[in-house]
Amino acid sequence: MPPQNATGLLGRDQELRELEILIGNARNGRGGATLLLGDPGIGKTMLLDTATAGLIGVRLIRVDGYEAEATMPFAAAQRLIRPLRDHLAALPERHRQALLVAAGETDGPPPDRFLVGLGVLGLLGAAGDTIPVVCAVDDAHHLDAESLDVFAFVARRLEAESATLLLAGRDSTALTNQTAGIPVRRLTGLPQDAAVRLLMRSLPEQIDPAVAVQVFAATGGNPLALVDLAGELSVRQLTESSFGDEPLPVGRRLEQHYLRQVRKLGAPAQLWLLIAAAASGDLDLITAVARDLDLPADVADAAETAGLVELGRSVLFRHPLVRSAAYNAAFGKDRRRVHRALSVHADELNLVEHAAWHAAKATLGTDEQVAQRLERVADLAAERGGFASRARVLMEAATLTPAGGVRYARLVRAAEAALAAGTSQLAKDLIDEIDEALLDPVSRGRLTVIGADYAMFVAAPTLTRASADMLEAARHFHGHDTDLEQGTLIKAWEWALSPERLTTGIEWDELGRRFAEGAALKEGDPAVILRAISALILKPYPEAVPAIRAALDLYERMDSASMLTYGHGVAALSTAVWDAEARHRLLEKFAAAARDTGSLQKLDSALWVLSLTEAVSGAPRRAVQYMEQVRELRRAIGYDAEHVVNVSVLAWSEAARPQAIAMAEATYAMGFGGVHSSAMGALAIVDIADGRYLDAYQKLKPFVDDHFFHVSPTLWPDFAEAAAHSGFADEASATAGRLTALADASGSRWARGVASRVRAIITGNEQDFLDAITGLDGTYATVDEGRALLAYGEWLRRAKRRRDARPYLRKAADLFERAGADPFTVRATRELEAAGETRQESVPGRPAQLTPQELTVAELAAAGRTNAEIGATIFLSVNTVDYHLRKIFQKLGISSRRQLSDRLDHV
DSSP: OOOOOOHHHHOHHHHHHHHHHHHHHHTTTOOOEEEEEEEETTHHHHHHHHHHOTTTTTTTEEEEOOGGTSSTTHHHHHHHGGGGGGGGGOOOOHHHHHHHHHHTTSOOSSOOEEEHHHHHHHHHHHHHTSOOOOHHHHHHGGGHHHHHHHHHHHHOOOOSSEEEEEEEEEEHHHHHHTTSOOOOOEEEOOOOOHHHHHHHHHHSOOOHHHHHHHHHHHHHTTTTHHHHHHHHHHHHHHSSSOHHHHHHHHHHHHHHHHHHHHHHHHHHHHHHHHHHHHHTBHHHHHHHHHHHTTTTTTHHHHHEEEEEEEEESSSEEEEEEHHHHHHSSHHHHHHHHHHHHHHHHHHTTTOOOHHHHHHHTOOOOOOOOHHHHHHHHHHHHHHTOHHHHHHHHHHHHHHHSSHHHHHHHHHHHHHHHHTTTTOOHHHHHHHHOOGGSSSEEEEEEEHHHHEEEEHTTTTOOOGGHHHHHHHHHHHHTTTOOHHHHHHHHHHHHHHHTGGGOOOOOOOOHHHHHHHHHHHHTTOSSHHHHHHHHHHHHSOOHHHHHHHHHHHHHHHHOOHHHHHHHHHGHHHHHHHHHHHHHHHHHHHHHHHHHHHHHHHHHHHHHHHHHHHOOOOOOOOTHHHHHHHHHHHHHHHHOOOOOOOOHHHHHHTOOOHHHHHHHHHHHHEEEEEEHHHHHHHHHHHHHHHHHHHHHHHHHHHHHHHSSSTTTHHHOOOOOOHHHHHHHHOOOHHHHHHHHHHHHHHHOOOOOHHHHHHHHHHHHHHOOOOHHHHHHHHHHHOOOHHHHOOOOEEEHHHHHTTHHHHHHHHEEEEEEHHHHHHHHHHHHHHHHHHHHHTTTOOSSSSSSOOTTTTTHHHHHHHHTTOOHHHHHHHOOOOOOOOHHHHHHHHHHHHHHOHHHHHHHHHOOOO
16 A cells, blocks of 8 residues: 555545455455545545555556536446457347447447446456456546446446446435445545644644644545645645634635636636536547647646646546636636537537537527537437436427427427436426427327326326326327327326226226227237227127237237337236236246346336236245346345335235235225235135135125226136135136136136136036146146145045045145245145145255345256356346356255256246
8 A cells, every 4th residue: 555645545544445355356256346425535535546555466447427428328338348348249249239339339229228237247247357357437426327327237236256346426315326235435534633644744844733623624634635735835824824613615625726726827728727627538629629729739738737637648637626616717708619619629520419518508598509409419319228318418408499399399308218217306307397288299298198107107196097198198199190199008008007996087998999999090019909908898708819819929929129118018918818828928028128128127017027927826936036036136226125025925925914915905005906906816815725715705806896807807716716615606606607708718728727627616526627637737827737636636535535635635735835835735735644645845945045146046047047148137247147156056065057956946
């Protein structure tokens, strides 16, 4: 470590040791990250000194944030990627493509910022295999939103890479929110004794310790302020200065200091510093503008000699407040003149974003031409996946647009981009600024869509009206944009699936007719889907099945982009025709498309639905596996993942049953009727497993009586069984009849098998039991197969055919155990013992010593996934997956994936 009086970090031994440990871990293949937050000068100094503190055998990459690039998507990430380009070939094609598109170096689908994050994570891992990498990112509060999301994502997932990421920035709510989940070190000033020693060592002569204490109080112990004040003021000046007992704002103190430094220079050097402050460190651009403004060739030397900048391939200011002082010292007319010149030269250098940004800064009042330039920049941002930057650029464009409909239309597009970037509050603030009466019909429709999307995104009380709002938006689009109209109608259905029966503002028949009208507007994929939904709502079930099957066939053929646009409805339509295999396959396809493009919000939705369908189908183990993937996803993007709960999964835990009921009621109060009905369905299944048939009947009857399209029929089998055992024979028989008719119309093996099981339970017909077992054998509905085996085994035992009952009960218990359906496992085991056989566990229990993340990795590996596929699934690098597998093998005492598969209990 260099001498402390050289670093200006006297008294910061602990922080330096922590950072040196991070660097040492990178050398040893254990990546990590930290966020340094503090007043100006503290985090900056920490980074600079860490960069010189024993970085032997480590590659250092420094990236600074620039205010001028704050709306240029992936600008900072591009600077980190550039020195590591030699390792791009080691990345999967989609990650490499995402990095190149984000950097603007190739054309392609706009990448999600988290897909870019996976690419950067892989790049650091590949580079670290050659030499450990330390990335020091300063002025993080000035980074473009996309780059900050990328760096935060990488920081959360660095585990087994030879890489360390250090971020430093001003302590602000916005920065800490966007970097949630990263270890934070809040840096205050030096302690008094260390600050006084630093000041006294930095001065050429002795100073009264009492005065030194006053200087400490004035600077808050900021090391950079102490060193700079010692360099500017003599001991006499410090003694005569009026320092108060309370610390003054360090930023103001330092900026005033730097402002005096700037003003000591001649006019040419001051103008050059203004140019450099307005630019983004691009020395070629700065030099070109300085030449255009007739500044001397050696003008930059004076600024460097004064210690205000460092010249190299780019211009580095001593501190961000030097840049601020140089910029604020100039008159407004000079700043606009410089921005105007920078815009012209940036245009000549084909720096489109810089040129438009500087043109905006050079503008007084409104200017439609400059607003159009910014709008083009916003379009470029969208092409690179920069929706947060697009929103901010469009907001700037709107301020430069004369009052009227065009200004508000730009704000509509800004709100769309803000919501796409996940910044829902910004979207809401923009919505509130818009005068809807001045919008054209298409913009009015888009504004209505944003409002509905916002309600669903934040679970606002108005979410029950989201479907009705989508219908209203479609009416605005009618006759103007057919594609938007059809897409919005599909979303009207999707937004009705969450509230289900709680949906307000629509009549279902009207909704179905509107879908049919929308399908007739234009042939194509949306028309096929709309016809299927309309048929499900309006037509008798046998007539609806062909249209639904046509939509499912379409989903099977869809490419990833179309799947992400239209795939939200696959669960509803596949459930409607009782096609469990198609439902699982298409939901996995939707999840894979979201995963491949880095669309983590859509992936989160897909994994939730997968977990939900498994839970209500009676396969809680598979449901838990998907919920663990949801938790890994949320950890990756900085959300609190520890309290993520799927109520339908929770319902399978007897200990958590009261909490599950309470949470189900809470979701109902929030307007999520679908979550509530699914949870009650899962609770009813557990009631049936435990023999609480009347409880199950009472839970299900309200939902069976209040029919909801694809959902209600899935409750019929459990309702009929519960009714039969609770003395409601007529209801049981009538429901079984409806279920049989549905099975005949759908042609589903699952529906036919379940219908046979229900008839067998009601009538005691042995052939129906056998038909149920045969029909369900080999289908995805393994738990329903187990229930058919259990019901037949129980019937045989009661008929005194104990020997015949045993193989059916044994197989049922094995299926339940593998599925994690513990209440049914207990029941089947008890029945088997009553039939005269003591059962041993067929599969080992879950390894308690594995962490949830390790268990997820182990299960995916046991299912045959490669390390690269596992990493893509749960957002880890290949190195980290390999690291976890080595730990898993060690904990379980195995040495191969084949042994892993034997060790874990998979279905």
